[in-house]
Every structure is written in structure tokens, then in C-alpha cells.
Amino acid sequence: MSRKLRLQVKEITLDMAGSMRLIAKRCFPFATQVIDRFHVQKLAIEALQEIRIKHRWEAIDQENERIIECKSTGNPLLLESFENGDTRKQLLARSRYLLYKSREKWSETQRQRAQILFSQYPDLEKAYFITDRLRKIYNQDITKSVAMTKLAHWFKEVEEVDFKSFNTLTKTVMNHYRDILNYFDNRSTNASAESFNAKIKNFRLQLRGVKDRTFFLFRLSKLFA
Known part of the structure; x- marks a missing residue:
């Protein structure tokens, strides 16, 4: 693309990588930079999953200790199970995908599992609520000023629960605050580009690498054209 055309670009969506910001600034100096909502929400979900994974490792340790104890005493191994049939370790492992979804999209099985999960781990329920709140802010058709207010309330909720992973998330959001808020001007997203990139990666994986780039x-x- 010629420099004349690049100077006419008004908006560009990107992730939070510093290298991407520098490239975008150099190639499209007059374009407004917008952090795609996908990357912000992905960080929030990863912070939530980190708490779930921590509890899962604890459950695995407890089960291993129980197995060792039963072997040493010769008693039969009886593992704790909940009303849906999951053991504690299974409950935490099988809850992975329901935490990605909003409550409205849960199946009946996931709804039952979530109820058990949140009764056993109240911190996971709080973390899920915070993640869902961020999702809902993005889903609302609001102006940048309203989004700024709602994000301020969201920051306050994160501070109150004081989860390490979410505190790291808020620092990351604050470092890119202006570009994140730019999303609410035109609600621009690079979802189509991300989808196409995923297709390319999958295609490349099937080929087990690329030697002839031109033919690729x-x-x-x-x-895909």
C-alpha cells in the first residue's frame, strides 16, 4: 500500500503487543489505534481460569495424599463425589468450558455443575462475576464516556476482591486504557482477521511446516481467496 493511501487510514484495530503499536504508528500515523475487545476479554478469562487451575492442582494433591494414605492403611479408596457424579478433581476439570460462557448459554448439565462449583469455591463465583461484568460492558451499545464510568466501577470491584491475576489484568488494561476505550467510538473489531489467521495456522499445521513459501x-x- 502506498504512503498516500496509508495516510488516509482513520482507524486500525490491534492487540496489546508493543511491537504492533509501533508498526501501526509508523505505517498509519494518522489512524486511531483500537485495542480489540477479544484480547481484553481473553486476558480476563485467563485470569479466571488461573484461579480454577490453582484449585484443581490442590484437588489433585488431596486425591494423591488420600491414595497414599489408603495404600499404607490397607483401607479401600473412597473418593468424594457430588450429586452430579463428579469427583472434586473432575468438577474443576469439567468446569473449564462453562466459565467461558455467559449464564444464559449454559446447558442444564453446566448449570448444575456451576451451582456445585460456586458453592464449593466462592472465590471462583466472584471471579466469574467480574469476568462476566466486563463481557457485558462490551456487549452494551454505549458511548465512550459511559464505558469509562462502567470500567471505573469494574476496577473498583476488582480491587475489592483482590485476586492477584485480576490485579495484573487491571494494570494491563490501565496501560492501554485510551486505546481500549477507542473501541466504543465505532465498535471496530478485527475478528474476521483473527478468524482468517486461525485458518492459516491450522492449514500450516496440517502441512507440518512450510518449505516453499511461494507455493504455500x-x-x-x-x-481462501
């Missing part, structure tokens, strides 16, 4: 690009153009 030719095949891409024939398959």
Missing part, C-alpha cells in the same frame, strides 16, 4: 501462498489464495 499460492495454495492459500486458491483455498
Whole structure:
């Protein structure tokens, strides 16, 4: 793309990588930079999953200790199970995907599992609520000023629960605050580019690497153009 055309670009969506910001600034100096909502929400979900994983490792340790104890005493191994049939370790492992979804999209099985999970781990329920609150802010058709107010309330909720992973998330959001808020001007997203990039990665994985780059690009153009 010629410099004349690049100077006409008004908005560009990108992730939070510093290298991407520098490239965007150099190639599109007059464009407003927008942090894609996908990358912000992904960080929030990863912070939530980190808490779940921590509890899962604790459950695995407890089960291993129980097995060792039963072997040493010769008693039969009786593992704790909940009303849906999950053991504690299974409950934490199988709850992974329901934590990605909003409550409205849970199946009946996931709803029952979530109820058990949150009764056993109240901190996970609080973390899920915070993650869901961020999702709902993005889903609302609001102006930048309203979004700024709602994010301020969200920051306060994160401070109150004081989870380490979420405190790291808020620091990251604050470092990119202006570009994140720019999303609410036109609600621009690079979801289509991310989807296409995922297709390319999957195609490359099937080929087990690329030796002839020219032929690889030719095949891409024939398959996806």
C-alpha cells in the first residue's frame, strides 16, 4: 500500500503487543489505534481460569495424599463425589468450558455443575462475576464516556476482591486504557482477521511446516481467496 493511501487510514484495530503499536504508528500515523475487545476479554478469562487451575492442582494433591494414605492403611479408596457424579478433581476439570460462557448459554448439565462449583469455591463465583461484568460492558451499545464510568466501577470491584491475576489484568488494561476505550467510538473489531489467521495456522499445521513459501501462498489464495 502506498504512503498516500496509508495516510488516509482513520482507524486500525490491534492487540496489546508493543511491537504492533509501533508498526501501526509508523505505517498509519494518522489512524486511531483500537485495542480489540477479544484480547481484553481473553486476558480476563485467563485470569479466571488461573484461579480454577490453582484449585484443581490442590484437588489433585488431596486425591494423591488420600491414595497414599489408603495404600499404607490397607483401607479401600473412597473418593468424594457430588450429586452430579463428579469427583472434586473432575468438577474443576469439567468446569473449564462453562466459565467461558455467559449464564444464559449454559446447558442444564453446566448449570448444575456451576451451582456445585460456586458453592464449593466462592472465590471462583466472584471471579466469574467480574469476568462476566466486563463481557457485558462490551456487549452494551454505549458511548465512550459511559464505558469509562462502567470500567471505573469494574476496577473498583476488582480491587475489592483482590485476586492477584485480576490485579495484573487491571494494570494491563490501565496501560492501554485510551486505546481500549477507542473501541466504543465505532465498535471496530478485527475478528474476521483473527478468524482468517486461525485458518492459516491450522492449514500450516496440517502441512507440518512450510518449505516453499511461494507455493504455500499460492495454495492459500486458491483455498481462501
